[in-house]
Amino acid sequence: MLLNLITMSSSSSNPSNSSSSAPAKLPLKPIPGDYGVPFYGAIKDRYNYFYNQGKDEFFKTRIQKYNSTVFRTNMPPGPFIARNPKVIAVFNAVSFPVLFDTSKVEKRNVLDGTYMPSTSFTGGYRVCAYLDPSEPNHASLKRFLLSLLASRHHKFIPLFQNHLSDLFLNLETEISKIGKADFNTSSDDMSFNFVFSLLCGSESTSLGSKGPNLVAVWLTPQLAPQITLGLPKLLSFAEDFLLHTFSYPAFLVKSTYKKLYDAFYESSASVLDEAENSFGIPRDEACHNLLFLACFNAFGGMKLLFPTLIKWVGSAGENLHRQLRNEIRAVVKENDGNVTFSALDKMTLTKSVVYEALRIEPPVPFQYGKAKEDMVVHSHDAAFEIKKGEMIFGYQPFATKDPKIFENPEEFVGHRFVGEGEKLLKYVYWSNGRETDDPTVENKQCAGKDLVLLVSRLMLVEFFLRYDTCTIDVTTVSSGTSVTFRTLTKAS
Template sequence: MFPPQSKPLPLKPIPGSYGLPLFGAIKDRLDYFYNQGKDEFFSTRAKKYQSTVFKTNMPPGPFIAQNPKVIAVLDAISFPVLFDTSKIEKFNVLDGTYLPSLSFTGGHRVCAYLDPSEPNHTTLKSFFMSILASKHKDFVPLFRTCLSQMFADIEDEMGSKKTAGFNDPSDAMAFNFVFRLFCGKDPSKTKLGSEGPAVVDKWLGLQLAPLATLGFPKFLKHFEDLLMHTFPIPFFLVKSDYKKLYDAFYASSSSVLDKAESFGIDRDEACHNLVFIAGFNAYGGMKAWFPTLIKWVGKAGEKLHSQLANEIRTVIKEEGGVSFQALEKMTLTKSVVYEALRIEPGVPFQYGKAKEDIVINSHDAAYEIKKGEMIFGYQPFATKDPKIFDHAEEFVGHRFVGEGENLLKYVYWSNGRETEDPTVGNKQCPGKDLVVLLSRLLLVELFLRYDTFTVETAVLPFGSSVTLTSLIKATSI
C-alpha cells in the first residue's frame, strides 16, 4: 500500500517536452549517453520541471525505436504503477522503446516479451516456476560447489599478480551454475567447452548495444552513436554462436524439454525460451549483479566485514552448516543484500504502456496519463527516494534490520515489490527469491574464507568492473 495522503493531491499537467520531431529525440539521446550521462539526464530534468514525473525521449530514438516518447516516473510512489498489469500493458517492452530482432530468440516472442494477458505467458511462466521449484534442493549445494572453484581461481590470480579481477571468474561461475542447474551437466562437457560466457556475452551485447555506450572519448561520440544507436544490430553477426548455444541446451536439457511438452509447449519454442531465461535473465543478471554486490560490500569497509563475518560464522556454527534455515537467521547478511539491490538495482529500467486513461500520484501531485502512452521508470531514483529512505544515497548495511524490514516494500529490483511474489499474472521475476538466496550465499562463502577485502571499480556499459586489491584470509571460523 502507498502511504496514506492527508488530502487529495492536485491534478497537474505533466511537465516536459519531446522537442522537435526527430531532432528532439536525437538531442535527448546525445544528452543521455554523452553530454550528461544517465543520472544527470534525469536529475537536471526533474530539477528543471520541479517534478519527478515528466515527459522526455528515451534512447535509442529515431529509426530504431518504435516511439521514443515516454512519461518518466522517478519517485517511490509513482514507480509501482508499472507493476499493475490491470492498468499497464507489457507487450514487447522488455528493452523499452526498442525491440531486438526476434531472430535473436529463434523467431519466438519469448516469455519476457509477453504481456500477462497473452495465454502463452501463463503457460511459459508456469513452466519456468515449475522447473525452479523442482530444482529447489540443488540451489545451495550446486552454487557452493561453483563458488569454491571461483574463489580458487581468484586466489590463484591474487598469488601471481597481487590483485585479481572479479568479473571473469564470477561470469564463469555464473554460467557454470546456470547450465548445470538446468541441464544437469558441466558445460565444459558440451560443444561449448569453456566458451559459454563469451558466446552469451556476444549474444547479449548485440541485443543490448542500442541501449548502451562503450565509453568512447567524446570526440568519437557521433561515430559510436551512428554505429550503435541508429540502426538495428543484425542477428547474422552472432548467428553461428547462438546456434552453438541453442544446440548445447537442446542436447543437454532433455528432462526440462520433456516437462515443457507436458505443459503443451513445443520443444523448439521451449528451448529458445530456456536459452533466454538461462542466458539473458539468469546469467546476464548475475553478470551485472554479482560484481555490483561485491563493489558495495567492499567499499563499505572493514567494520561491516567484521560484523558480517561474525554473524555468518556464528550462525553456521549454531546450525551445523549452511542451510536455508541458517541463511534465514542471518539478518545483517539479508539486509546487506537488500541494500545493494536498493542502491544499485541490476535492471534500472522498467517500461509499460497505459491500457486506459489513468491517474498516477507522486508525493506532491497527481497526473493523468492517456491510453497508449509509454511509462518509463528509472528505478535507481525511485529506490533512492529521499522522502522514503534516510541517507538515501548512502550504502547502509543494517538498513533493513528489525523495523527497517518495513521499508522492503520500496525495494523494486525484481519488477515488483520485494514483499510480493511472482505469479503467472504479473511480470515479477520468477527467479526473484533465487537471486536473493544466491546473493546471501555469495557473502556467506566469502566471509567463511576471508576476514576482509578491498576493491577498485570502474564503470561498464552494464554494471561495474571490480578488481580485488586485497583479500585477507579468515583468522578464525
C-alpha cells in the first residue's frame, strides 16, 4: 500500500521525475508542523493517532491546521520502539511519487515504517522487502522472485479458478445452512492454499488447514506496533503499553515460524535448487525469502484486498453487477467459453473496477523512504526543501483520493478508468510505484503486481460467471474489512 501529478504533465512513467519536473516557479516554503516536546510530543501524537482521533482524522486535522499536504509530524509507534518517529508527510500526488524514486530515497529497513522487526523473525536474514536496491543482495533476490513468478505464469488462471470454485462452494453451503456466509475466513483459506500451491508447486499437506492461523500468529508480534484492537477507551493505556511501547521478541513465535519454514522447505525443493544454482542464493536464505513473499506479501495482501474488493463491488448494487456480468459473459462466450489472458484484457469495465478498488482503498496504505540527498519536493501550490537523512512518509489513501486529480474522489466509480479514464492510471500507486510502471530489480515496486491484478480480475470474472448478483453486510474490524454474504443469486 499516488494521485496527483497534474502539474507534471510529461513525467507519468518515470518516478525520478516526480519532483524535479514540477513547476520551477512555485514558492519555496518552510515545511509546516513540528514534533512537539521531545519524547512527550511523540507519545501525544501516538495517542491521538490510535485512540483520540484515529488515523484519518489525525492526518486531516493537520492538513487543515497547516493548510498544507506537506507537513512535519510524528508517526507511531513513537518512543522506545522506533528509531526515530519524526517524519515529513507528503499527502498529495505531486510529492508522493518521490517515495518511488530510489535515486533520491533509501528504502532500507522501512517496510514497516519508523521501526523494523528483528531479523530473528525471518531466520536471521534481512529479506528482500527490507533491502534497498543499492544493496548487493537485492538484485539477486528480486531477480529470483520475479523469475519464479514468471515460471508459474501458465498456472495462474487454472490454479486460481480451482481454488475459487472451492471458495464459492463453501459460501453457498454456509448460506444454505445458516442464512449467511463469512467471506473473510473462506477467502483467507483459499488465498493461502493458492499462494502455497503456486509458489511451492504442491499443496500444503503438512500444514493442513492451519496455514492462515500460523501466518497470523507469526505476523502479529511484528505488526503489533501498527495496530489497535478496538478496545474501550478506558483500556487504551494498557493496550498502548502492550502493543506500541516495546518490540516483541521472535522466540515467542519460534515454533510457529518453524512449522511454516519446514512446510515451505519440504515442498519447494526445485524452487530452492533454482535459487541456489541459477542465482547463487543459499537454500536457507532463499526459503526465508520465499516464505516472506508468500505469507507477508502475497497472502497478507490478498487477506486485505479480497474483502475490500468484494465490499466495494457488492455494495455498488445491481446496476454495476449487471454491467459486469454482461461484459464478462459476453467476452467469455466470444472466447469459446474460456477465461484466458487475452479475454481478461478485453474486459475494460472489469479492469477498471479492480483499479478503482485499489485506488479508493489500497491494501498497503503507507510508504516510507529516507532522503539520500537534499531535495525539493512540490505540492500543487508550493515547494518544500527536505534535508538528507530526513524520513519521508506518504499515506496512500489520501494521495489516491486527491480531489485535484479525481472527480468525486471519495466515491467508488466502477467505470472511472474506462476509455479516456485510462490516462488516470498513472496516479494509481498501490504497488509502491505507478500503475503504468513495472517491477524491476532496480526499484521497490511489488514483484507480484501483475499477479495481484490478475487474481482480482479473476475473482470478479468467476463470481459473475456463477452469480447474477449478491447482497452483503460490511463491518469494520481491527484487522480491516469484514464481509458477510446474505444472498448469492445463481446465474440465470
